[in-house]
Amino acid sequence: MDITSSDSSTQIDHLPNRIRHRSGGFYQNLFENFNLPTIVLEGASEIYEFNAAFAALVSNAHRKEIPSRDIFYYLPVSDRKSFEQLRKQCKKPGQSATIETKLITNGKGKCMNVELKRLPASEKYVATFAERQSTSESHAKLQERTEDLEELFFLVSHSLKSPIASIHGFTKLLLENQDTAAADTSNYLDRIHKNTLRMSKMVHDLLEFSKAGRRETTKVEISLFDLLEGIRAECFLQLKEKQIDFRIAPDLPVVRADYEGLNTVFMNLIGNAIKYMPPKKKPRIEVGWECRNGFYTFWVKDNGVGIHKSYHDRAFCLFERADAPLDIEGNGVGLALVKRIVEKHGGGVRIGSQPRKGTTVFLTLPANS
Numbered sequence: 001m002d003i004t005s006s007d008s009s010t011q012i013d014h015l016p017n018r019i020r021h022r023s024g025g026f027y028q029n030l031f032e033n034f035n036l037p038t039i040v041l042e043g044a045s046e047i048y049e050f051n052a053a054f055a056a057l058v059s060n061a062h063r064k065e066i067p068s069r070d071i072f073y074y075l076p077v078s079d080r081k082s083f084e085q086l087r088k089q090c091k092k093p094g095q096s097a098t099i100e101t102k103l104i105t106n107g108k109g110k111c112m113n114v115e116l117k118r119l120p121a122s123e124k125y126v127a128t129f130a131e132r133q134s135t136s137e138s139h140a141k142l143q144e145r146t147e148d149l150e151e152l153f154f155l156v157s158h159s160l161k162s163p164i165a166s167i168h169g170f171t172k173l174l175l176e177n178q179d180t181a182a183a184d185t186s187n188y189l190d191r192i193h194k195n196t197l198r199m200s201k202m203v204h205d206l207l208e209f210s211k212a213g214r215r216e217t218t219k220v221e222i223s224l225f226d227l228l229e230g231i232r233a234e235c236f237l238q239l240k241e242k243q244i245d246f247r248i249a250p251d252l253p254v255v256r257a258d259y260e261g262l263n264t265v266f267m268n269l270i271g272n273a274i275k276y277m278p279p280k281k282k283p284r285i286e287v288g289w290e291c292r293n294g295f296y297t298f299w300v301k302d303n304g305v306g307i308h309k310s311y312h313d314r315a316f317c318l319f320e321r322a323d324a325p326l327d328i329e330g331n332g333v334g335l336a337l338v339k340r341i342v343e344k345h346g347g348g349v350r351i352g353s354q355p356r357k358g359t360t361v362f363l364t365l366p367a368n369s
Contacts, residue, residue: 037129044087045070048124057129058105071127074104086116093120103129163195222259224252224298228287231267238274245284252289255296255365261341266300268334269361273302295347295364303358312351338363
């Protein structure tokens with residue numbers, strides 16, 4: 001447990017002291033609605049006063065019992081001596097000190113930073129609580145990030161190996177056979193050009209994938225119908241070229257989500273449906289929805305090539321492309337990006353598909369986010 005002391009002011013400087021001198025009214029309401037869990041201690045450890053945030057932290061169900069308890073009721077036995085030391089460090093009015101401890105609520109410990117401060121002209125102390133991550137939780141998240149990076153580096157090196165080898169091979173042929181026929185030279189240069197474009201697209205998509213994981217989501221109200229009409233306009237030429245009947249449910253809801261993220265999700269799903277639509281009669285893409293148990297479920301359904309069941313789970317992994325025809329461009333980042341964005345919104349994705357019977361991608365989002 002770490003203990004630090006300070007004479008600097010905090011957000012709650014003298015607030016309970018004002019309450020004590022000015023009964024009820026504005027200052028009482030200010031203390032009650034202060035956003036940090038806060039208590040006032042009398043003597044060594046008796047809880048003299050507490051606000052709504054503290055009651056919520058330790059369970060509102062037992063709010064009436066809080067005044068009959070002392071602070072030690074909510075601290076691990078092993079941390080009580082440290083709290084005593086903390087109190088002794090706050091001898092002067094306005095002096096404060098902080099410890100890292102656990103607050104016991106409903107039999108479970110929450111990792112907290114607790115700041116204690118002596119009130120002026122009083123034997124009372126004010127304590128504020130701020131939740132923190134435990135060392136083990138931080139380590140687990142760091143380990144998870146490290147494993148993600150290792151996997152990403154492996155995938156990048158593995159996926160770039162083929163185009164780099166191809167570029168190297170054709171360049172070597174050109175250098176070794178400088179009198180090569182013009183037709184062969186043109187073919188080699190064309191292959192080199194295509195591989196450099198493939199590498200450039202892969203790097204671009206990986207950057208987008210990385211940004212989706214790091215970017216803060218700013219949720220706004222979005223008309224999904226308007227968003228999808230915008231995507232229809234953007235994909236107009238591809239839809240017209242393949243004569244695809246693109247249907248959007250007219251009653252799509254307004255949702256709270258990150259606009260850029262949600263646009264990327266549907267653009268990738270609809271783009272994939274167009275890309276993998278073979279020449280056939282009456283090609284069709286549908287976007288529909290339903291609301292159940294507090295979640296919206298949206299789907300993008302097509303009657304295209306479909307994919308085998310064994311690939312459904314792997315479809316959302318980086319650089320996985322099932323058995324895509326060689327003439328269809330792609331690098332397997334799109335669906336991985338969709339999964340990352342949807343999960344950042346608190347939802348999930350899955351696939352329903354069979355070969356030659358089309359594909360439906362389902363995504364869920366909280367209805368009240």
